Amino acid sequence: MKKKLSFLFPILDWTDGYSSDTFRADFVAGVVVLFITVPQVIAYAFLAGLPPEAGLYAALGSLIIYSLAGSSRTLAVGPTAIIAMMTLEVASSFAAPGSGDYISVTIKLGFITGILLLLLRLLNFGNVISFLSHAVVTGFITAAAILIVASQLPPLLGLSTSSDTRLIGVFSHLGTHTANIAALVISLLAFLILIFCRLRLESYLLRLRFSKSWASALTKTAPMYIVILGIIVTSLFNLNGTYGLPIVGPVPSGLPSVSLVSLSLAEFRDLLPSALLIAMVIFMESISIGTAMASKRREKILPNQELVGLGLANIGASSFGGFPVAGSFSRTVVNFASGARTPMASIVTAVFLVLAICFFSSMFYFLPKAILSAIIVISALQLIDFSALRKIFIFNSSDAVTFCFTFLAVLIVGVESGIIIGVVISFVLLIRSSSRPHIAVVGRVGGSEHFRNVLRHQVATSSSLLAVRIDESLYFVNARYIETFFLNELADRPDVQNLLMIFTATNFIDTSGLEMIEALSENLEEIGVTLHLAEVKGPVMDKLRETDFYRRMKGEVFFTTDEAFQKLGGI
């Protein structure tokens, strides 16, 4: 019973034997994460076209629920830049950003996303397929980062944001307005301070004999200082009144009213495709971070439980009036590095978040929007991973093609269609590569039991034996190609009497492959060539034994290539 319950609520797992030492570690981590969470979630709400409280509520709702139901011990959930960008793209096609309808669409989107994540768990999706290849994800995130940076150019200049999320929309929007000088100055100062903190602050603090963990925590919380500094300067010098600097304005204080989202079937149907894509991206983002953290501590990963945790977290966020949430890479890393041991750290963050919402939210009135944009831009730039790009271009040319298409498609037609185009291309290239497998004619290396490609090595062969190793499973996309290879080789070698197919790398055979071998075997008999097989894998052999082909075949199935060469080629 306990086991079953802990499966539903992993909290029962880690509260067993929870000590005051562990709590102290979790408490420190929870507080450090709070100081990154507040500015980030307000900024991401702004990126998503929403008021600051939407970000705070989303973080609060998801942190509480995920700490009860999630499987990762250190994942920090809440609004993220990528999901905020996707939310903006989806919701702005239903209502004007900032309007009441718009807020309501984002809440419904989060709710449907949560429900879909739970449904995906029922479909065992956590253990099924990962559709998004590294190349697609890298292409999409790199392009999304550029879109995010572009979308913040207007607010950095003191202008309103563009309603068109595509690059072309943002730039045509920019062209029609003139910048606000106060916003421009604030933006530049914010960038300078943020960049200084990122590049220099930690080593500076270390030289001042701060401990390593404190130095790191103080560096990571830099956005909070900028926010506080910005609020003080703006209110002191009345920058909004005097210079027309756009500010955040009134933020309601007090906790949000919690209510389950109600929606019509039509709304559900309209938002479904986008919510499904967002759900997949949420899962992919979160499971990547969760896996990385688990492998550093020899902990298990339960992808299906993660779907439950994230699904409930999204339903939690939407019930509090927030928008879709995911595992945040930057906040999770800080949580882990600050010593968090259990989800108690997230509960600590959530408790302080309640205090902040109740007592400090009016403080954000004077926060300049340009500062939020600066925080967003710095976060977005960190999403671009040049070493990953380099790896893709060096290691695998198909992946390079997929990356380029995804990247350009996201930039030109948007995040949603871009990802879909990338996924389709990655599958097409995948199938194309296995449609023309590597096939080697092999011979014996010296007196050994090793058999290698005749084109690469000096090997012994026999003119009456054609021995071929196929480096791929045998199935419909390549069966014809392989058959054509054999026929053309045989037409060039009139002395061949035995054809040996070596199956070391053949992991499965489908009916098209079987049909091909069968027809080949029968037709070759008519020209006096016998087909043999060697090194057939267990699971493949199990299936083959049940076929008429196996019962009727004239050739042999050899256990090793060595035996086949001794018997058929005399080598």
Added chain:
Amino acid sequence: MKKKLSFLFPILDWTDGYSSDTFRADFVAGVVVLFITVPQVIAYAFLAGLPPEAGLYAALGSLIIYSLAGSSRTLAVGPTAIIAMMTLEVASSFAAPGSGDYISVTIKLGFITGILLLLLRLLNFGNVISFLSHAVVTGFITAAAILIVASQLPPLLGLSTSSDTRLIGVFSHLGTHTANIAALVISLLAFLILIFCRLRLESYLLRLRFSKSWASALTKTAPMYIVILGIIVTSLFNLNGTYGLPIVGPVPSGLPSVSLVSLSLAEFRDLLPSALLIAMVIFMESISIGTAMASKRREKILPNQELVGLGLANIGASSFGGFPVAGSFSRTVVNFASGARTPMASIVTAVFLVLAICFFSSMFYFLPKAILSAIIVISALQLIDFSALRKIFIFNSSDAVTFCFTFLAVLIVGVESGIIIGVVISFVLLIRSSSRPHIAVVGRVGGSEHFRNVLRHQVATSSSLLAVRIDESLYFVNARYIETFFLNELADRPDVQNLLMIFTATNFIDTSGLEMIEALSENLEEIGVTLHLAEVKGPVMDKLRETDFYRRMKGEVFFTTDEAFQKLGGI
């Protein structure tokens, strides 16, 4: 120069050293094939909703052109049941079968199909992917055969054909009419004679001391006797006048006027998707037969040249006023079995076809439509291959699922959509199967160099070494699954210090796979586990050597599993 020309016109290949002996063989085969061709192509024209001459013209145009440009020496091209059925489905959505517009649509369809086959050759499609798995093809052909049989039920009963090609349309059409007694009697007699010929005639003729090849030829040409008999009986007893038996009616005599098809861009665009699907089915049907014949004679197969031959054959057929054509299975087999050596046999058939069209076409006036339907039904039933169905259900469960979906989809929504649904399902199942690869923890068998699954065999292992063989390439659909497998195994085995990945069956690694290995290796180092690789294939190793991962990895890349076990496990 000669070589280049013979590439364009394979006729230059086989006319070299052509002897009178070869001509005698080709002549006999050509005449035998003629006697099957005439009734079949008239019947298939009827199936496609076209007048008899459309079938004769299509056969004539395609036979002449293919014998000059095709790569297969014995393929008999012309109208086939499947392509006729697809033509009917496509063209009847543009015009009413039998109308002038309808004939014009089928001619344009053949022309566009021909152009597309040539374009596919430019894309090197012949050597690229075969999209249609055995299960999809079997499902589609089995269902198409049933649709064809159903479509002939009305004419067998003396009624007009249904304009709805789907099962439901045919049966609702049947319900609203009453049968013609003369048609019913003629149908039953035709079936009896055709079935008798198929089952008994050959052995009967052999007992009468006919030679094997004559007995076979006389048996195969049975449809011709039925046609002649039908014409004689109908005209003698005036069955059309007295009993209202539907007959073929006037067939123009004399050769068709040859003209290139002219079409508007809009027509091209409308017919393009259907023509593309028809082109692929034509290629798939023809190349299957061509490959089977080539392998019986140690001849080469040139898939791209086949595209040129079939493309030009379709353009030829449409220029003569015919509809789309493909390689006919039954006529090719007869051609081959009757001793055809070169495409000269097809030229012989074409020459006699010209004579038939010029001097005998008026003869077909009294041919009862019910006889054409009987010929179609018998041909269609032969398309159903029960041994292939059995194989699919025994050998591969994914193929069985694909077959069922394709079969039902073709029956319910039609040939075109059915094939597309089948193709999508076959790819989804393919990817699904490689997303959860077979992974085996292995140990040493006795004192040998063999390493086997610990679950299946008694093997020696070490508690500090986890050796795992992955029976699949490492790429985005399975990278996460494999990583999760490792993490969960390691969480269960606290003593493990070395993780060995054995790559005997790993044919390629994409960037997602590399990224996974790299992250795993780094994260495992933090918990004191070192990652090693063994038996990495040449092409994979070439790529791996260029990566930072390879330069930085702490573990080793072992040439054999044996070396790894000796060094890491002391076994």
